[in-house]
Amino acid sequence: MLLTGFGVYDRMAQFGGAGTAVPVTGFGNAVISPAIEHRSEGLVLGVGGNIFKLAGSVILFGVFSAFVIALIKTILIQWGGL
Amino acid sequence: MLTGHRTWIFEQKPVIISTGTVGGPFEANGAIQDDFDTLHADLWLGQDSYEKAHKVLFEEACQKAMEKKGGIQKDQVQFILDGDLINQITPTNFACRTIGAPYFGLFGACSTSMEGLALGAYIVNTKGAKYLLTGASSHDIAVEKQFRYPTEYGGQKPPTAQWTVTDAGVALLSYSGEGPRVTSATIGRVIDMGLTDPFNMGGAMAPAAVDTIEAHLKERNVEPSYYDLIVSGDLGQIGQEVSMDLFKKHGIPIREEQYQDCGFMIYREGQPVLAGASGAGCSATVVYGHLLNRMKKGEFKRMLVVATGALLSPLSFQQNESIPCIAHAVSIEYGGEQSI
Amino acid sequence: MTYFWAFTVGGLICVVGQIMFDVFKLTPGHTLSALVVVGAILDGFGLYEPLIDFAGAGATVPITSFGNSLVHGAMQEAETHGLVGVLTGMFEVTSSGISAAIVFGMLGALIFKPKG
Numbered sequence: 021m022l023l024t025g026f027g028v029y030d031r032m033a034q035f036g037g038a039g040t041a042v043p044v045t046g047f048g049n050a051v052i053s054p055a056i057e058h059r060s061e062g063l064v065l066g067v068g069g070n071i072f073k074l075a076g077s078v079i080l081f082g083v084f085s086a087f088v089i090a091l092i093k094t095i096l097i098q099w100g101g102l
Numbered sequence: 103m104l105t106g107h108r109t110w111i112f113e114q115k116p117v118i119i120s121t122g123t124v125g126g127p128f129e130a131n132g133a134i135q136d137d138f139d140t141l142h143a144d145l146w147l148g149q150d151s152y153e154k155a156h157k158v159l160f161e162e163a164c165q166k167a168m169e170k171k172g173g174i175q176k177d178q179v180q181f182i183l184d185g186d187l188i189n190q191i192t193p194t195n196f197a198c199r200t201i202g203a204p205y206f207g208l209f210g211a212c213s214t215s216m217e218g219l220a221l222g223a224y225i226v227n228t229k230g231a232k233y234l235l236t237g238a239s240s241h242d243i244a245v246e247k248q249f250r251y252p253t254e255y256g257g258q259k260p261p262t263a264q265w266t267v268t269d270a271g272v273a274l275l276s277y278s279g280e281g282p283r284v285t286s287a288t289i290g291r292v293i294d295m296g297l298t299d300p301f302n303m304g305g306a307m308a309p310a311a312v313d314t315i316e317a318h319l320k321e322r323n324v325e326p327s328y329y330d331l332i333v334s335g336d337l338g339q340i341g342q343e344v345s346m347d348l349f350k351k352h353g354i355p356i357r358e359e360q361y362q363d364c365g366f367m368i369y370r371e372g373q374p375v376l377a378g379a380s381g382a383g384c385s386a387t388v389v390y391g392h393l394l395n396r397m398k399k400g401e402f403k404r405m406l407v408v409a410t411g412a413l414l415s416p417l418s419f420q421q422n423e424s425i426p427c428i429a430h431a432v433s434i435e436y437g438g439e440q441s442i
Numbered sequence: 443m444t445y446f447w448a449f450t451v452g453g454l455i456c457v458v459g460q461i462m463f464d465v466f467k468l469t470p471g472h473t474l475s476a477l478v479v480v481g482a483i484l485d486g487f488g489l490y491e492p493l494i495d496f497a498g499a500g501a502t503v504p505i506t507s508f509g510n511s512l513v514h515g516a517m518q519e520a521e522t523h524g525l526v527g528v529l530t531g532m533f534e535v536t537s538s539g540i541s542a543a544i545v546f547g548m549l550g551a552l553i554f555k556p557k558g
Contacts, residue, residue, distance in 0.1 A: 074470070082481075
């Protein structure tokens with residue numbers, strides 16, 4: 021996140037591609053960059069409204085797939101146990 | 103006068119009596135810095151948001167165009183025709199609030215500059231205005247924020263992507279006076295070849311440019327050699343290559359030295375602009391600054407400016423729409439022989 | 443040796459990501475979401491934990507481990523609390539990551555200005 025704040029992360033990323041997007045540092049970059057950019061629209065609507073603009077899909081699909089998988093596993097275990 | 107289906111010949115040949123061009127820090131480091139009236143050292147221009155800075159760029163360009171003529175006051179301008187890339191063209195709207203002239207807001211994406219010049223020339227040609235301001239502007243960060251990703255985001259751009267120019271270019275048109283003259287214009291149709299990659303707009307826009315150039319040459323009844331220079335707005339490397347291929351396929355004899363691109367002229371080698379520069383302001387500043395300066399020095403007499411625009415939005419892309427494009431061509435001639 | 447595998451496995455996951463960018467023309471959003479789901483599925487089959495033992499940070503640093511942690515947290519709670527645990531447990535392991543992202547995101551907005 022610090023690298024993003026100092027304007028360095030995007031230059032690294034043009035060079036590194038998925039090498040900077042995939043590690044969880046990429047997640048930090050994806051959260052802080054819209055937060056910085058939308059500051060001009062105020063803290064509540066600008067920052068608050070946009071902070072998960074990029075990271076939202078990762079969280080959504082991560083949580084949803086984890087839910088489905090854990091649900092299936094748990095049900096299988098419980099049935100297996102009966 | 104209408105000739106053919108969509109070409110206007112301007113018998114009175116409206117004059118571009120002055121221009122105003124303003125650029126940002128990237129452009130200050132670029133290849134044609136001396137052709138800008140004002141250059142700014144940072145992208146904020148003393149404002150607290152990039153969109154406000156965008157508005158200031160345009161205001162300054164208009165003021166330069168009016169001042170340079172010496173004595174044209176804001177209230178002498180009949181109409182102002184211009185636009186930009188931002189939603190609801192708000193930077194231009196707010197700038198025109200300050201300028202105060204009767205206002206036509208235009209949206210042609212990056213073809214706005216020539217859309218404005220064509221319409222403006224028509225109005226002046228029919229004596230519908232004594233003085234008319236027309237132009238276009240863009241701001242790199244405001245555009246990236248709206249169309250792509252926040253600028254600090256580490257999204258890697260492919261080599262077909264282009265860099266949006268931070269600049270504003272404006273021309274003051276009049277019925278009489280000294281200066282390069284607008285002699286004809288061909289209005290573009292929306293052309294969509296089904297391309298969908300917003301990081302390769304040059305490739306999407308090339309067919310539109312070729313369509314308009316072909317129509318212009320046919321309807322004005324001139325050969326490509328009539329023009330010393332045929333310059334596209336922002337096709338970039340990919341778009342230029344694609345259009346040259348299309349010219350060869352359609353049998354239009356355009357020479358490579360004759361066919362250039364504003365997006366190439368504005369930056370130097372070594373500036374990280376990938377496939378070239380783009381943006382509504384790109385063609386406006388290069389034409390109204392650099393190219394008209396060269397014309398006035400006598401380097402060439404007749405040029406055809408073909409500004410190209412990609413008419414998409416972030417939403418249309420998400421809805422899996424392809425990219426419709428348009429190109430408007432305007433011919434500008436200066437000095438020497440009479441044109442046809 | 444762990445360093446070598448950390449480097450290689452982490453690098454390979456990133457290469458998969460790069461292929462998704464360049465060959466499949468997917469956006470970062472699509473690619474990262476897909477990788478998270480892959481991590482979740484792998485943990486569902488009990489394959490991700492062994493990968494972590496083998497490659498260390500090479501498996502925990504990429505975003506795939508976020509998917510893995512979500513499933514792990516969900517399963518842990520489910521063992522003690524049954525089906526409800528699936529919902530209550532998900533963010534247990536990942537909460538530090540998300541909280542840190544939010545807190546520093548806000549701090550960043552307060553301190554920094556975008557540079558382009």
